[in-house]
Amino acid sequence: PKITYVAKDGTPVEITAEPGQSVMRTAILNGVDGIVGECGGQAMCATCHVFVEQVNGGAPDPGVLPEISDDEDEMLDCTADPRQPISRLGCQLKAGTDFNDIIVRLPETQV
Numbered sequence: 218p219k220i221t222y223v224a225k226d227g228t229p230v231e232i233t234a235e236p237g238q239s240v241m242r243t244a245i246l247n248g249v250d251g252i253v254g255e256c257g258g259q260a261m262c263a264t265c266h267v268f269v270e271q272v273n274g275g276a277p278d279p280g281v282l283p284e285i286s287d288d289e290d291e292m293l294d295c296t297a298d299p300r301q302p303i304s305r306l307g308c309q310l311k312a313g314t315d316f317n318d319i320i321v322r323l324p325e326t327q328v
């Protein structure tokens with residue numbers, strides 16, 4: 218699976234993710250700036266906030282990614298950068314299972 222992280226200055230970084238690894242974990246393991254992941258992926262910190270721009274080559278329409286859980290929904294209301302309709306927690310999106318190819322834009326700030 219492939220994850221493209223678009224930095225706030227617009228620079229894209231493309232990474233091949235291990236299947237099962239989240240957008241948050243893959244960023245940490247590969248030294249991608251702009252994702253913190255303070256809670257380690259428990260949907261409890263909102264420092265892995267991303268804006269999903271594309272999934273599997275198409276628009277991130279409803280139903281393309283797994284639904285937002287109640288926990289994720291609550292945390293998305295606490296993000297440092299204001300929530301947008303395309304906001305998700307990077308720790309809740311798993312490579313290979315939830316997507317094969319994703320483009321996420323990183324917010325201005327996570328804290």
Ligand code: FES
Pocket residue numbers: 241253254255256257258259260261262263264265292306307308309
């Ligand atoms: Fe904490 Fe995703 S890593 S909410």
